[in-house]
Amino acid sequence: MDIREEIKTIASQVSGEIIKWRRHLHSHPELSYHEYETSKYVASSLREMGVMPQEGIADTGVTALIKGNNPGKKVIALRADMDALPIKEANDVPYKSQNEGVMHACGHDVHTSSLLGTAYILNAVKDKFEGTVKLIFQPAEEKAPGGASLMIKEGVLRDPAPQNILGQHVTPLLPVGKIGFREGIYMASADEIYITVKGRGGHGAQPDRNVDPVLIASHIIVAMQQVVSRYVTPTIPTVVSFGKVIAEGATNIIPDEVKIEGTFRTLDEKWRKDAKIRMKKLAQGIAESMGGSCDFRILDGYPFLYNNEELTRRHRDFAVEYVGEENVVDLDIWMAAEDFAYYSQQIDACFYRLGVRNEEKGIISNVHTPTFDADENALEIGAGLMAWLAVKELQF
Numbered sequence: 390m391d392i393r394e395e396i397k398t399i400a401s402q403v404s405g406e407i408i409k410w411r412r413h414l415h416s417h418p419e420l421s422y423h424e425y426e427t428s429k430y431v432a433s434s435l436r437e438m439g440v441m442p443q444e445g446i447a448d449t450g451v452t453a454l455i456k457g458n459n460p461g462k463k464v465i466a467l468r469a470d471m472d473a474l475p476i477k478e479a480n481d482v483p484y485k486s487q488n489e490g491v492m493h494a495c496g497h498d499v500h501t502s503s504l505l506g507t508a509y510i511l512n513a514v515k516d517k518f519e520g521t522v523k524l525i526f527q528p529a530e531e532k533a534p535g536g537a538s539l540m541i542k543e544g545v546l547r548d549p550a551p552q553n554i555l556g557q558h559v560t561p562l563l564p565v566g567k568i569g570f571r572e573g574i575y576m577a578s579a580d581e582i583y584i585t586v587k588g589r590g591g592h593g594a595q596p597d598r599n600v601d602p603v604l605i606a607s608h609i610i611v612a613m614q615q616v617v618s619r620y621v622t623p624t625i626p627t628v629v630s631f632g633k634v635i636a637e638g639a640t641n642i643i644p645d646e647v648k649i650e651g652t653f654r655t656l657d658e659k660w661r662k663d664a665k666i667r668m669k670k671l672a673q674g675i676a677e678s679m680g681g682s683c684d685f686r687i688l689d690g691y692p693f694l695y696n697n698e699e700l701t702r703r704h705r706d707f708a709v710e711y712v713g714e715e716n717v718v719d720l721d722i723w724m725a726a727e728d729f730a731y732y733s734q735q736i737d738a739c740f741y742r743l744g745v746r747n748e749e750k751g752i753i754s755n756v757h758t759p760t761f762d763a764d765e766n767a768l769e770i771g772a773g774l775m776a777w778l779a780v781k782e783l784q785f
């Protein structure tokens with residue numbers, strides 16, 4: 390049997406087990422940086438299949454090596470994230486979250502169980518490839534500073550150092566069976582904006598005696614839209630959105646200060662730096678010109694995610710060999726952020742999408758919603774495909 394057929398056969402044999410792992414993880418979700426039980430479960434599942442895990446990296450991270458023949462020849466890393474979100478699950482399913490208010494609403498249970506399946510498959514065929522596969526189960530994708538950055542600090546990209554890394558993420562935008570790729574810049578950097586506008590509060594009937602921070606804040610929010618429309622070259626996608634504005638006055642009270650919070654996202658590191666300076670200057674200039682002041686803080690989030698062109702083109706071709714041309718689609722840029730970006734800044738990386746949508750089963754909800762779910766048929770495809778990509782890359 391050729392290796393592709395062998396991987397497909399093993400993926401099909403282990404698919405029931407992968408669903409079992411996924412359901413366990415889904416019903417026992419844990420928040421970012423608290424993946425203690427998840428981490429233990431991953432490690433014990435690896436041990437059961439004869440793969441020795443290394444635990445406690447960045448607290449809850451787990452890694453493992455699967456060595457083929459001539460293990461020093463080449464190393465490829467495969468990454469899954471393990472954390473869940475503070476969302477109360479609204480699905481009525483047998484594997485519903487048992488941790489009140491916590492839910493795997495971004496499919497990280499799918500990523501983790503799928504990578505366990507990939508580990509099982511690769512371990513079964515390790516005498517058929519050369520090189521080493523490094524499995525990375527990381528904590529805290531959902532929360533800054535991000536589990537990826539901590540794992541990298543603790544040396545996950547050394548000893549042995551992988552030449553490249555693959556990661557997959559579910560998407561309910563693609564039907565189950567489809568795989569999506571995008572070469573080059575794929576996902577955005579995301580920074581958090583915190584502005585405090587200070588004025589001088591007082592009676593709403595006497596605006597002339599006060600400095601109204603609500604009016605100043607309104608001008609700042611409007612002016613910030615110019616960062617997108619006038620300061621950046623139109624070819625660099627940029628987003629500024631404010632989702633929180635707090636002015637605790639009343640119908641007849643002008644407050645002393647207003648707090649504004651928002652997000653800044655883009656796809657260019659130089660512009661990202663320039664934009665922060667521009668935004669701060671603009672906000673402070675407006676506040677001062679209107680008699681108030683403003684404290685402008687921006688917290689750095691994840692960088693943009695870059696899919697190495699050659700690696701991604703190659704893996705798109707490998708995926709065609711595994712799932713067929715008709716099941717591989719090209720993706721658009723996506724302005725969400727993802728901490729896999731940290732790996733992509735260090736080594737050649739490819740982050741691709743696994744379709745999990747199934748309209749007939751009513752599985753259509755977006756990620757980060759209380760009704761998100763994934764068609765479990767995606768697990769066999771996700772696990773087998775990643776094993777195939779790893780083997781092909783090691784042969785390359």
Ligand code: NI
Pocket residue numbers: 495496497530558
């Ligand atoms: Ni996610």
